[in-house]
Amino acid sequence: MVYLNGNFVQKDKAYISVMDRGFLFGDGVYEVFPIYNNNVFGLDSHLNRLQAGLDAINIKNPHSNIEWLGLIKKIISFNKDINQAVYLQVSRGCDDDRKHTHNILTPTVYIQSTGIQPRTKDSLLSGKSVISREDIRWLQCNTKATSLLANIMYSQEAKELGSEEAILYRDNVVTEGSSSNVFIVKKDCIFTHPKGQHILPGITREVVIKIAKLLNLKIKENAFDMTSLMNADEVWITSSTREILPITTVDNKIINNGLAGPIWSVIYDQYQSLKTLKAVSYTHLRAHETPEHLVCRLLLE
Numbered sequence: 001m002v003y004l005n006g007n008f009v010q011k012d013k014a015y016i017s018v019m020d021r022g023f024l025f026g027d028g029v030y031e032v033f034p035i036y037n038n039n040v041f042g043l044d045s046h047l048n049r050l051q052a053g054l055d056a057i058n059i060k061n062p063h064s065n066i067e068w069l070g071l072i073k074k075i076i077s078f079n080k081d082i083n084q085a086v087y088l089q090v091s092r093g094c095d096d097d098r099k100h101t102h103n104i105l106t107p108t109v110y111i112q113s114t115g116i117q118p119r120t121k122d123s124l125l126s127g128k129s130v131i132s133r134e135d136i137r138w139l140q141c142n143t144k145a146t147s148l149l150a151n152i153m154y155s156q157e158a159k160e161l162g163s164e165e166a167i168l169y170r171d172n173v174v175t176e177g178s179s180s181n182v183f184i185v186k187k188d189c190i191f192t193h194p195k196g197q198h199i200l201p202g203i204t205r206e207v208v209i210k211i212a213k214l215l216n217l218k219i220k221e222n223a224f225d226m227t228s229l230m231n232a233d234e235v236w237i238t239s240s241t242r243e244i245l246p247i248t249t250v251d252n253k254i255i256n257n258g259l260a261g262p263i264w265s266v267i268y269d270q271y272q273s274l275k276t277l278k279a280v281s282y283t284h285l286r287a288h289e290t291p292e293h294l295v296c297r298l299l300l301e
């Protein structure tokens, strides 16, 4: 079952108009929520990013956060898998004709969920391979827009070359992956590109940064170049569906003797503990503390 504009219907019975601007222009934003043991992991962070995306492209949020949560809970209840990835898309809606400009329209809302099988730690110890490519995307990569033509071309090329991901660089500076954020470790310090117009502010990236800080690991949100990537002690990519993946080959060059590194291992274990914790009581939240932060603190106290 999927959700489309107020109705839960079979996927093959869910239709949109050819006038939908999501179809014609990719005029919309989306979110991917990981679900573990039927709990939404990082709910608030994902809903905040959805709101930021809608604001950025001037679409009024069609639902309150409580309503979104209700829809997500309902859609995951149709699926037997305990671990799922919910895809939620809001497009600007249908106009009466195809034109670049638009009036205020009723947004189209689509939600689906698919089962995911998180990879085991053992299966990750030898790491994954990636390719690198020049980042030719636009300068609003912080908006999670459905218009993903460049990203899907990079992903497809990586897949055809037998690689997990394409890591992108702009003016020789590593930005992110085609559908992930990138981290490196050099001399016990973790680096990742700072937030801004060149990268999507990944929710997994944010959780990793919090874990690293709470574990007193050195972490800097500083840009690094391709030479640093190629000479790194460890390379990882992060995303809601891939979690934290160690990368041991970049453009056929082997990193860290082809083995996942010790800092990845510590962060990975901590991330797994966070996933398994059930919903946290919001009454324990300290001011400005997100639920994930609280969980990290409770785990480490």
Ligand code: PDD
Binding pocket: 032, 151, 176, 177, 178, 179, 180, 181, 199, 200, 201, 202, 203, 204, 205, 238, 239, 240, 241
């Ligand atoms: N992609 N950067 C890009 C370009 C992405 O598309 C994604 C996620 C990320 C990681 O963000 P997060 O940790 O919040 O998942 C970074 C999703 C999973 C997708 O497009 O399916």
